[in-house]
Amino acid sequence: MIIAALLLLQGYSPETEAVMNRSRQQAQERRAATSSARGTKAGGEGATGSLVALPLPPEVAARLQACLDTAIADPTEGAKVASEWALAGGSYHAAQCRGFAFSRAEQWDQAITAFDAGAAEAEKAESSLDAARLWVQAGNAALAGGKPDSARGYFDAALGHGLPDGLPKGEVYLDRARANVALDDLMAARTDMDVALNQAPQDPLAWLLSATLARRMNDLVRAKADIARAGQLSPDDASVALETGNVAMLTGDEAAARAAWTKVQTIAPDSEQGKAARAALAQLGAEAPVPQKP
Structure with a gap:
């Protein structure tokens, strides 16, 4: 059952949504506004x-x-x-x-x-x-x-x-890490990601992507620590909650995985993250909460 749920997650990954697409236009707008x-x-x-x-x-x-x-x-x-x-x-x-x-x-x-x-x-x-x-x-x-x-x-x-040191430099290293992930150069991505975390330690996206990278590299200790930090910085982010469940399942904590995926349903039930979490819960035999209309 656990393996089936994890395989199901391959249809959605934070790298696809958060790493490659998420907030790119927002980042462009932020940098443009900063410059102006x-x-x-x-x-x-x-x-x-x-x-x-x-x-x-x-x-x-x-x-x-x-x-x-x-x-x-x-x-x-x-x-x-x-x-x-x-x-x-x-x-x-x-x-x-x-x-x-x-x-x-x-x-x-x-x-x-x-x-x-x-x-x-x-x-x-x-x-x-x-x-x-x-x-x-x-x-x-x-x-x-x-x-x-x-x-x-x-x-x-x-x-x-x-x-200059700080967030601007950290974002560029994070961006280059994303490019390296897309090129399947995970070791180079890890090097860049570590610099990004050092330069921009308050960026929850950096910790989320560091956790997903660590998971892909089978470093579950690192993945667990980094996703926990992302959760502290951005407790209501659906991507963070989804990845928290992914890491929890891989580390054998099914109860924590259920809780995290259920949280995704509360935060963003109709999002891609919500669909992935709902499918994972179904594979575990857990009934996902019904989204409440406002």
Whole structure:
């Protein structure tokens, strides 16, 4: 019964939903907003050495934010506005908005091209931190578009420029770990994931993905510890609860697995996680709770 339930879980995995797809557009939006919010702030936000971000004049910051807002409301119109801005000398800021608009429309090849061109323009402008950020965005677009090898190359380029310690660097290592998982290079993924955890220890997604990676590598002690940390940081995340059940089952704690999968039903009964948890509970002979309509 236990083996059957675990085999059933192979139809859904956190790597498929969380690692490859989950929150990618949100990540693009967060990075775009962070860049536009820099305003007139000079320097590299804690960067050291030769890492530089050019000051962003208020009028450019305002135009970038307006372009991003347009892309959020209407990606096609956002791409048009960005292209017009590029013709008017918008440089890599216009390219960033154009790539963002294509990402919103899930036109990944066009997004990759726009971000890559923007990074090249930022390089010419000697704004190395902006170039690194745009390469990260190109990498995320490549991952979303099913091109993990290209994605890894973009993340390599970003990290090669150096990034300030902390969450930004941690996210890039996490992204490169995702690319390595997609390329089935689990040892490289583990190395990158450990750096990501060191740089961004408060990111629950990093701990979730570290746990799923450890499970795939048959390191159940590590998987159990990491998913517990993810649960502490994000107790109401359905992906975390689902993986908690997966790890519990593999470590022989059927009661904990049942509890975790039942929790998924409470958090997100109609989600892909909810469907997977419901199927697993059925395999265990457990009756999943009936979702309550609000």
